[in-house]
Amino acid sequence: MNDQAQILDGKALASEIREEVRGYVERAVRQGHRPPKLVAILVGNDGASETYVAAKAQDCAEVGFDSEVIRLSAHVSEQELLRVVRSLNENPGVDGFIVQLPLPAHIDEQKILFSIDPDKDVDGFHPVNVGKMCLGLSSFLPATPAGILEMLERTGVETEGKHVVVIGRSNIVGRPMSILLSRNARPGNATVTLCHSRSVHLRAHCQSADILVAALGRPGFVGRDLVKPGAVVIDVGITRVADASRKSGFRLSGDVDFEAVAPVASWITPVPGGVGPMTRAGLLTNTRRAHQMRFPNTDLE
Numbered sequence: 001m002n003d004q005a006q007i008l009d010g011k012a013l014a015s016e017i018r019e020e021v022r023g024y025v026e027r028a029v030r031q032g033h034r035p036p037k038l039v040a041i042l043v044g045n046d047g048a049s050e051t052y053v054a055a056k057a058q059d060c061a062e063v064g065f066d067s068e069v070i071r072l073s074a075h076v077s078e079q080e081l082l083r084v085v086r087s088l089n090e091n092p093g094v095d096g097f098i099v100q101l102p103l104p105a106h107i108d109e110q111k112i113l114f115s116i117d118p119d120k121d122v123d124g125f126h127p128v129n130v131g132k133m134c135l136g137l138s139s140f141l142p143a144t145p146a147g148i149l150e151m152l153e154r155t156g157v158e159t160e161g162k163h164v165v166v167i168g169r170s171n172i173v174g175r176p177m178s179i180l181l182s183r184n185a186r187p188g189n190a191t192v193t194l195c196h197s198r199s200v201h202l203r204a205h206c207q208s209a210d211i212l213v214a215a216l217g218r219p220g221f222v223g224r225d226l227v228k229p230g231a232v233v234i235d236v237g238i239t240r241v242a243d244a245s246r247k248s249g250f251r252l253s254g255d256v257d258f259e260a261v262a263p264v265a266s267w268i269t270p271v272p273g274g275v276g277p278m279t280r281a282g283l284l285t286n287t288r289r290a291h292q293m294r295f296p297n298t299d300l301e
Contacts, residue, residue: 005265005267006268008155013151013154013278014280017281018063021063021285024292026064035065036066036096038066038094038287055280059280065284081107081112085099095290096287098123113126121140122143124146130171140286141286142176143282144173144279145176145177146285147275147277153187155267159188161191162190164178164182164192164209164210164213165208166213166215167206168195168214170215173215190211206226206228207226209227211234212226212231212232215236215237219254220255222235222257223260224260232266233269235258235268237255237271238252240253253271254274
């Protein structure tokens, strides 16, 4: 790694955010309010989902949130899952909840996500929140793009007037990232190119990027040949790759070949320890905001 390259340390930044959220909870409780409550619905026993939900529960405990995991069988009916969602929508003691994805094939993910009360949609996936985001209105932002914005802002990475290339057009990361970085705000005011599997001249697009966001789920896809010297590289990908040398039998790999790219980048996120912790911090921030919406006349700042 050269002298310029710096690590975008999501783990350290997320720790700062958790401390800020914990201060909010302490103020709320001192004023006689209940602490915020976040609920996760987990369908089936997907290993990665189990790990992620456990980490969210740990985060909640650290900041003083109440939390709950509702575990449902992989064979649960769509109607039963909708019933659970409705019960959480109607529960005044729940500020926000998430339905952990992916869901089993027999369940319509879109139907489930659309059934969530937008005011409790702390994942930011409901069309009401997505529409508000597109219009530049106040809304719950998807946790990963929100975490990346916070990372850029807190580390002082300039986005105004820069060329940002986002690889990946998912509704969870790629598309919202392109919208948020092009908005008239800070961070934002960038010129954004959104690339995907059908993009032609992908290498040329990437090589012209001042900021490159890789969010396609292909381990090691972004190599040295795709990165302009001095670019900021944000690696959103995290994939389990078989590794017989590890006790777990796998290692975590990002979409960026870190060892090849780090020597030419000005800033780069590691995997793990980069975007992942900031995603979890974004969820806490959204839940804090959902809680504060319930007490609009109280000074909790």
